[in-house]
Amino acid sequence: MKTPKRVQPLVDEGLIDEVLRQLMSGKEATVYVVRCGEEIRCAKVYKEASQRSFKQAISYQEGRKVKNSRQARAMEKGTRYGRKMQEEVWQNAEVDALYRLAAAGVRVPRPYICFEGVLLMDLVTDAGGNAAPRLNDVVLTEALALDYHAQLLKQVVLMLCAGVIHGDLSEYNILVDEHGPVIIDLPQAVDAAGNTSAEMMLERDVANLANYFSQFAPQLASSQYGKEIWKLYVAGLLQPDSILTGRVKLDHRPADVGAVMREMEIARREAEDERSRFQQHGI
Numbered sequence: 001m002k003t004p005k006r007v008q009p010l011v012d013e014g015l016i017d018e019v020l021r022q023l024m025s026g027k028e029a030t031v032y033v034v035r036c037g038e039e040i041r042c043a044k045v046y047k048e049a050s051q052r053s054f055k056q057a058i059s060y061q062e063g064r065k066v067k068n069s070r071q072a073r074a075m076e077k078g079t080r081y082g083r084k085m086q087e088e089v090w091q092n093a094e095v096d097a098l099y100r101l102a103a104a105g106v107r108v109p110r111p112y113i114c115f116e117g118v119l120l121m122d123l124v125t126d127a128g129g130n131a132a133p134r135l136n137d138v139v140l141t142e143a144l145a146l147d148y149h150a151q152l153l154k155q156v157v158l159m160l161c162a163g164v165i166h167g168d169l170s171e172y173n174i175l176v177d178e179h180g181p182v183i184i185d186l187p188q189a190v191d192a193a194g195n196t197s198a199e200m201m202l203e204r205d206v207a208n209l210a211n212y213f214s215q216f217a218p219q220l221a222s223s224q225y226g227k228e229i230w231k232l233y234v235a236g237l238l239q240p241d242s243i244l245t246g247r248v249k250l251d252h253r254p255a256d257v258g259a260v261m262r263e264m265e266i267a268r269r270e271a272e273d274e275r276s277r278f279q280q281h282g283i
């Protein structure tokens, strides 16, 4: 097909030899099948900021690193330079997450580069070499649903061990290749340690999986994998091979109010000592 204008810079740079066809036009991006030498790959062209939707909400941006404080200030103020920076941070977020996750052994498409707002990555294919279907287009038996659910939980755990939460995980952002589920669509990926909504987002991602698969395997509907995974993560106990049960124990022990009061008293005295030392000696 004729090379779309936005893909032309990658053709000029020799990163892409030919655009074969358009695969999908989603809410956030248009995806093309391209040829790079002998390889068939996939080019995701991000839409302009004004055409994008919820994923750029503030809660996703929190904890993202920019190169320096001048850029951070410009982004906060929303100057033209700031908006350009924000756009770059956004466009690079997906390729960064893909590199991090591929290195951690998560099943994601292998990334190559993000250039001029176009992400070049492996095309996920089915056994016949065609673009892989999305999970929501695949009919599952109960056994296969349980198997895919378990595989995906393992991926979510691997991601969290690498410090990343997908943030928009659903049957629409999972492809199925001949070996099982592959996770895609990560520009909104969240930094688990630096984002105050991290717990909520992890639980929502995991609940989306349970909800979806429970139509084939109803026993998943009451599982609590999200809470269980998060509990292990904050306790520093989450490992790629952590064994999950889907149940969390409620803590019925009464709170030790006396111990809390004692801690508060110690903190109060320390602050008082410091204040009087400062008044007496100026240190």
Ligand SMILES: Nc1ncnc2c1ncn2[C@@H]1O[C@H](COP(=O)(O)OP(=O)(O)OP(=O)(O)O)[C@@H](O)[C@H]1O
Pocket: 023, 024, 025, 026, 027, 028, 029, 030, 031, 042, 044, 109, 121, 122, 123, 124, 125, 131, 132, 134, 172, 173, 175, 184, 185, 186
């Ligand atoms: N690496 C890939 N291999 C095969 N197909 C892909 C790949 N990346 C994206 N696709 C296809 O393109 C579609 C859109 O991709 P993606 O979800 O990343 O973009 P999006 O615009 O954010 O989508 P949406 O807003 O609809 O979720 C996917 O549902 C999938 O069918």
Ligand SMILES: [Mg+2]
Pocket: 026, 172, 173, 185
């Ligand atoms: Mg998507």
